[in-house]
Amino acid sequence: MxxxxxxxxxxxxxxxxxxxxxxxxxxxxxxxxxxxxxxxxxxxxxxxxxxxxxxxxxxxxxxxxxxxxxxxxxxxxxxxxxxxxxxxxxxxxxxxxxxxxxxxxxxxxxxxxxxxxxxxxxxxxxxxxxxxxxxxxxxxxxxxxxxxxxxxxxxxxxxxxxxxxxxxxxxxxxxxxxxxxxxxxxxxxxxxxxQTEADLRAALEHRDVIGMAKGILMQRHDLDDEIRAFRVLVEASQNSNMKLHRVAAWLIEHRRDL
Missing domain, CATH: 3.30.450.40 (GAF domain)
Known part of the structure; x- marks a missing residue:
């Protein structure tokens, strides 16, 4: 369902x-x-x-x-x-x-x-x-x-x-x-x-970009699992009013802290 x-x-x-x-x-x-x-x-x-x-x-x-x-x-x-x-x-x-x-x-x-x-x-x-x-x-x-x-x-x-x-x-x-x-x-x-369904659909469409961004966060901040890294991305998305995949792409491009 x-x-x-x-x-x-x-x-x-x-x-x-x-x-x-x-x-x-x-x-x-x-x-x-x-x-x-x-x-x-x-x-x-x-x-x-x-x-x-x-x-x-x-x-x-x-x-x-x-x-x-x-x-x-x-x-x-x-x-x-x-x-x-x-x-x-x-x-x-x-x-x-x-x-x-x-x-x-x-x-x-x-x-x-x-x-x-x-x-x-x-x-x-x-x-x-x-x-x-x-x-x-x-x-x-x-x-x-x-x-x-x-x-x-x-x-x-x-x-x-x-x-x-x-x-x-x-x-x-x-x-x-x-x-x-x-x-x-x-x-x-x-x-x-x-909106939730739209966000999930976008996340699936951009899962490779989001996965790379999670990897960067895990390495940079010594996070022990992908869930914590994903939560960091979600929080940054909410605080910036940017789509999750755009935040992920920005992180990959600029390699800066969120």
Missing amino acids: TTRSMLASAVFVTLAISGERRPLVANDCGHSEQGTLSETLGAIARTLQAEPDVDATLAAIVKAAVDHVEGAEFAGISLLERGRAIRTVAPTEEVVTEIDAVQYRTQQGPCVDAIADHHVYRTGDLAAEDRWPDFAPVAAEFGARSMLSYRLFVTDTTLGALNLYSREQEAFSGQTEDDGRMFATHAAIALVGA
Whole structure:
């Protein structure tokens, strides 16, 4: 069983292929429709392993958000990686990139705050919102009235936010916020799974380079096994925000300490 297959049993967020809209909604008693939700979870879990790479997983997450989170009309993910500026990936509409750019420029907005302090931020009328005076009125001019943002824990070196938008006022209820929190949690799990598989695939493709780098480290630092040498490479990769095989190639080329 692959890493993605194992994660699939626990992750529901990335089914964007089913084509059937099953919103996470509240029933008349204010509780989620568990039967529908269970069916959705199962269907999404079965198709998670079909996503071929990180980009496909990102695209599946935002499409699933629009398809399954009640009130969401368009969505995107903001990523903040060590050594890089914050950026928007996999927007479902171009307006997402435009709205997010205002948040990044002004350092205001639900997305920026969600990444900073891990709270959920919901607003039902950006035109009247006073928490982000430099951002909110501009976002409203782009046509966004409601917004819901969740921080994603992705890796030690990458943080992100899942951002949901609507053109309608008060599009997201408290119940939707709770359902979306679960959605965002599993989105983070899905991204970690996709990134882990991508890293493993890259490691296999570049195993000779990585093997040479491990040998250099073992000889230079008197390490007694390859596992310890590999951990040094992984730590250097995380600290530098460089792919593992690039760190290994750099070490071989320059023969310097990491």
